[in-house]
Amino acid sequence: MRPDLFIAGCGYVGAALARLAIRRGLRVGSLTRNTARAEALRAVGADVIVADLASEAWHRELPSVPRWVVNTVSSGGGGVEGYRKSYVDGTSSLVRWAEAAGGADTLLYTGSTSVYPQGAGEQVDESSATGASDERGRLLLEAERLVREAAGAARRRFVLRLAGIYGPGRHHLLEQVRSGEVSGGGEHRLNLIHRDDAAGAILACLESKLATGTHVFNAADDAPAPKAEVAGWLARELGVPTPLFTGAAHPARRAVVPDRVVMNAELRRQTGWRPRFSNYREGYESILSHGTDAAQSGDGIT
Numbered sequence: 001m002r003p004d005l006f007i008a009g010c011g012y013v014g015a016a017l018a019r020l021a022i023r024r025g026l027r028v029g030s031l032t033r034n035t036a037r038a039e040a041l042r043a044v045g046a047d048v049i050v051a052d053l054a055s056e057a058w059h060r061e062l063p064s065v066p067r068w069v070v071n072t073v074s075s076g077g078g079g080v081e082g083y084r085k086s087y088v089d090g091t092s093s094l095v096r097w098a099e100a101a102g103g104a105d106t107l108l109y110t111g112s113t114s115v116y117p118q119g120a121g122e123q124v125d126e127s128s129a130t131g132a133s134d135e136r137g138r139l140l141l142e143a144e145r146l147v148r149e150a151a152g153a154a155r156r157r158f159v160l161r162l163a164g165i166y167g168p169g170r171h172h173l174l175e176q177v178r179s180g181e182v183s184g185g186g187e188h189r190l191n192l193i194h195r196d197d198a199a200g201a202i203l204a205c206l207e208s209k210l211a212t213g214t215h216v217f218n219a220a221d222d223a224p225a226p227k228a229e230v231a232g233w234l235a236r237e238l239g240v241p242t243p244l245f246t247g248a249a250h251p252a253r254r255a256v257v258p259d260r261v262v263m264n265a266e267l268r269r270q271t272g273w274r275p276r277f278s279n280y281r282e283g284y285e286s287i288l289s290h291g292t293d294a295a296q297s298g299d300g301i302t
Contacts, residue, residue, distance in 0.1 A: 003029035009073025107154035119258030167195030186228025
């Protein structure tokens, strides 16, 4: 069966998109290298290819191109080489497959607002300069270029730059607040998007009547807030003391999150998308109301 939507690199956000699309009555195909996630995707009705996106072995398993193709790949660890394999090699493989199979109506790639170098409190929109201070940033921009120039792969191409993703099973900040120590500085604003709103933004782009060509949008909630405000609110909700800030990046992160305000006005205006969780309070209230233990799924499947 030829799917309506094919989701490559179907991980945290991709699985949420699959669930949303299936609820809308769409036939969904997906690709993941994670066998446990593959079983969860099959359980909700998605067709699954288990393979590495960067390879070409999976191309023969899907010889025709669906109407909509989405790349929600993440780095999967492995440092710079993990970024290269996932974002650049994976996107290149997807583009080659789509071109060889005759092209899709729409190709969408979920990138990151980290491609913006601004960090002194500026408002950032899609016209703002991009740049990279390290190899990871350059690889993210290279993946964007591959999509922009892939006219043979799809008549419409979207680059959707996602802000910091949080949601069920992704509790990095909550865990830091509970520990009493939060990385970075409290004065820097956090630009966030709930996992389910990221999935909704993808579908809004696909369903939009935007014309042929490349469209670039930022996807973030409506109310970036200082990290100290967010952490203080979470501490009160959790019933723990207000945490201290280290001023340094978390050991698992490569840099302190810069202070800027990511604007979502163009995505709202051109697609009609509206976030269900318009600010951090609404999003985290939803998470806390369902509990934050390890049993909660981070797949977006349950």
